[in-house]
Amino acid sequence: MSDDAIQSVLQENRQFPPSEAFSADAHISSDEQYQEMWQRAKDDPDGFWGELARENLDWIEPFDQVSEGDMPDTKWFTGGKLNVTQNCLDRHLDNWRKNKAAIIWEGEPGDTRVLRYQDLHREVCRFANVLKQLGVETGDRVTLYMPMIPELAIAMLACARIGAVHSIIFGGFSADAVAERNNDAQAKLVVTADAGWRRGKELPLKAAVDKSLEKSPSVEKVVVVRRTGYEVEMVPDRDYWWHDLVETASTECEATPLDSEHPLFILYTSGSTGKPKGVLHTTAGYLLGTTMTSRWVFDLKDDDTYWCTADIGWITGHSYIVYGPLANGATTVMYEGAPNWPDEGRFWQIVEKYGVSIFYTAPTAIRAFIKWGDDWPGQADLSSLRLLGTVGEPINPEAWMWYHRVIGGERCPIVDTWWQTETGGIMISPLPGATATKPGSCTRPLPGIVPEIVTKDGQSLGDNQGGLLVMKQPWPSMLRTLYGDHDRFLETYFSEIPGCYFAGDGARRDEDGYYWIMGRVDDVLNVAGHRLSTMEIESALVAHPKVAEAAVVGFPHDLKGEGICCFVTMTVEDDSEELKAELTSHVREQIGAIATPDQIRFAAAVPKTRSGKIMRRLLRDIAAGREQIGDTTTLEDYTVLAKLREEEE
Numbered sequence: 001m002s003d004d005a006i007q008s009v010l011q012e013n014r015q016f017p018p019s020e021a022f023s024a025d026a027h028i029s030s031d032e033q034y035q036e037m038w039q040r041a042k043d044d045p046d047g048f049w050g051e052l053a054r055e056n057l058d059w060i061e062p063f064d065q066v067s068e069g070d071m072p073d074t075k076w077f078t079g080g081k082l083n084v085t086q087n088c089l090d091r092h093l094d095n096w097r098k099n100k101a102a103i104i105w106e107g108e109p110g111d112t113r114v115l116r117y118q119d120l121h122r123e124v125c126r127f128a129n130v131l132k133q134l135g136v137e138t139g140d141r142v143t144l145y146m147p148m149i150p151e152l153a154i155a156m157l158a159c160a161r162i163g164a165v166h167s168i169i170f171g172g173f174s175a176d177a178v179a180e181r182n183n184d185a186q187a188k189l190v191v192t193a194d195a196g197w198r199r200g201k202e203l204p205l206k207a208a209v210d211k212s213l214e215k216s217p218s219v220e221k222v223v224v225v226r227r228t229g230y231e232v233e234m235v236p237d238r239d240y241w242w243h244d245l246v247e248t249a250s251t252e253c254e255a256t257p258l259d260s261e262h263p264l265f266i267l268y269t270s271g272s273t274g275k276p277k278g279v280l281h282t283t284a285g286y287l288l289g290t291t292m293t294s295r296w297v298f299d300l301k302d303d304d305t306y307w308c309t310a311d312i313g314w315i316t317g318h319s320y321i322v323y324g325p326l327a328n329g330a331t332t333v334m335y336e337g338a339p340n341w342p343d344e345g346r347f348w349q350i351v352e353k354y355g356v357s358i359f360y361t362a363p364t365a366i367r368a369f370i371k372w373g374d375d376w377p378g379q380a381d382l383s384s385l386r387l388l389g390t391v392g393e394p395i396n397p398e399a400w401m402w403y404h405r406v407i408g409g410e411r412c413p414i415v416d417t418w419w420q421t422e423t424g425g426i427m428i429s430p431l432p433g434a435t436a437t438k439p440g441s442c443t444r445p446l447p448g449i450v451p452e453i454v455t456k457d458g459q460s461l462g463d464n465q466g467g468l469l470v471m472k473q474p475w476p477s478m479l480r481t482l483y484g485d486h487d488r489f490l491e492t493y494f495s496e497i498p499g500c501y502f503a504g505d506g507a508r509r510d511e512d513g514y515y516w517i518m519g520r521v522d523d524v525l526n527v528a529g530h531r532l533s534t535m536e537i538e539s540a541l542v543a544h545p546k547v548a549e550a551a552v553v554g555f556p557h558d559l560k561g562e563g564i565c566c567f568v569t570m571t572v573e574d575d576s577e578e579l580k581a582e583l584t585s586h587v588r589e590q591i592g593a594i595a596t597p598d599q600i601r602f603a604a605a606v607p608k609t610r611s612g613k614i615m616r617r618l619l620r621d622i623a624a625g626r627e628q629i630g631d632t633t634t635l636e637d638y639t640v641l642a643k644l645r646e647e648e649e
């Protein structure tokens with residue numbers, strides 16, 4: 001094994017081939033078909049992507065060239081003109097889908113709204129006209145700081161209709177975070193709501209916008225949706241109610257023809273240091289990527305009811321609640337609230353209520369469901385489900401098996417989808433009718449995606465050697481730049497391994513060509529010269545019946561260089577020294593002496609960002625006994641931090 005390799009200790013041999021019945025109806029229905037597509041795309045990417053773009057997108061003017069230029073500065077479908085909303089809306093209006101539900105929305109308090117494709121088209125046109133009336137022009141940036149309500153999807157699409165660039169800021173961010181993003185994007189207008197619902201409480205949004213505007217002078221106008229009735233201050237000639245504006249707006253608005261490379265949106269993602277990175281996606285490539293991956297991976301059919309539980313404030317919501325499903329004419333469910341409000345059965349009640357057939361969520365949510373007990377899903381009829389998905393972090397095999405058994409009734413394939421904000425769409429994932437799955441593996445690259453595992457010197461590694469996960473070929477939905485900072489874009493993603501895209505993950509590929517993500521490489525520990533993936537130690541911990549959730553970080557250790565600190569939440573009330581010893585020997589048994597934990601800390605919950613990523617920086621600081629630094633505004637539960645801090649004292 002190379003010195004640079006990351007040691008992989010996860011052993012998992014179970015395999016789940018697709019059922020014949022599922023394969024028979026699937027868009028991609030056999031392993032041979034997948035292999036053929038993948039090889040063709042690798043050998044002739046322009047032929048492959050060009051054909052897909054011609055056949056699956058509506059063009060106002062056809063493109064001249066499929067791709068132009070090498071990675072990182074590849075342009076796609078140059079010369080072509082199109083509009084994303086024409087692809088997501090208008091093209092479904094001249095056929096039976098006009099009265100199909102586009103969005104089924106469920107509010108946290110239990111109110112609902114169904115927008116058929118015709119309705120959505122009208123609302124989008126209306127708000128596009130409002131934007132124009134307020135002075136927003138093609139290319140201008142618009143901040144959306146909103147709850148998970150239909151107006152958020154409408155506002156996104158309205159921007160896309162006129163070529164304005166949306167920048168969605170998740171509703172859990174602070175006023176300062178909004179100001180920073182407004183300034184970076186030089187946003188002209190903000191769309192917000194009075195407040196949003198979160199576990200029965202109101203989360204004031206307009207007030208945060210007011211505060212942010214003291215520090216972000218580029219913003220000229222604010223549009224406010226009335227959601228909860230929470231009291232807000234309206235500044236004359238700056239602030240407008242959504243309902244007043246749309247009342248008089250026309251329901252017709254021609255889609256602006258836009259260049260393939262016209263910016264579609266900016267989405268800020270936190271960097272390891274410094275200010276957030278404004279990931280920029282453009283029109284045609286992003287649309288093609290999300291359209292095809294939605295169809296291939298989720299096997300979307302016209303009679304599906306599809307639900308992705310992410311917040312639209314994250315890339316998963318952009319790509320797989322809004323753009324991908326709508327481009328396919330699908331019915332997409334959107335839920336405003338928390339999974340445990342008013343009780344822990346809420347998700348399963350929604351599945352039953354709408355007859356959800358495809359369900360896409362995060363491993364962190366699955367581990368919460370496990371902790372809450374099998375009774376909650378047991379009380380609902382989940383027989384409508386036919387396909388399950390996961391995204392956001394590696395799923396430990398135990399959680400995978402629970403998902404398969406309890407939610408999927410051992411009948412639904414699971415697609416573990418690996419991708420990033422930067423990749424725009426899913427990159428590595430099973431195809432549910434073609435791929436035999438292995439719990440914990442995101443399996444193989446989608447057609448058109450050419451990954452490699454390399455050392456930090458860029459040398460290719462063989463089977464089962466952990467290393468850096470890179471992409472060797474460009475793909476249409478990749479980010480084009482970091483807004484306003486192309487040098488940072490080049491530096492962040494293309495300097496580490498020259499000629500390749502690298503965005504931070506470690507992985508290994510097994511003898512069947514399956515990829516096993518080992519987490520962020522900055523999460524790799526170096527314990528006495530052994531490079532261990534924190535994720536695999538976490539996986540070993542949660543395999544213990546008393547462990548609900550685990551987060552492992554390194555801390556400076558005199559003898560070993562780095563020591564192993566494990567934060568664990570338990571399924572039982574027990575924080576005894578005996579249990580610590582039991583967990584320590586459990587990890588030794590599962591992985592080996594090299595992975596023996598140096599510290600076990602019991603915590604009420606593992607601190608996570610709102611998108612479900614473990615807040616490792618915070619935990620590292622705690623493990624090392626340093627003062628906490630960095631931005632914790634996205635902490636799901638501040639009391640967790642407080643609790644952990646208490647224990648430290």
Ligand code: 7RM
Pocket residue numbers: 269314315316390391392393394395416417418419420421422442503504505517519520611
């Ligand atoms: C879609 C999204 C990206 C990071 C990525 C990984 C981790 C995402 C998986 C995963 C293992 C997966 N975008 N990640 N999906 N790790 N298996 N299926 O999450 O930009 O917010 O995060 O998330 O580390 O680099 S993101």
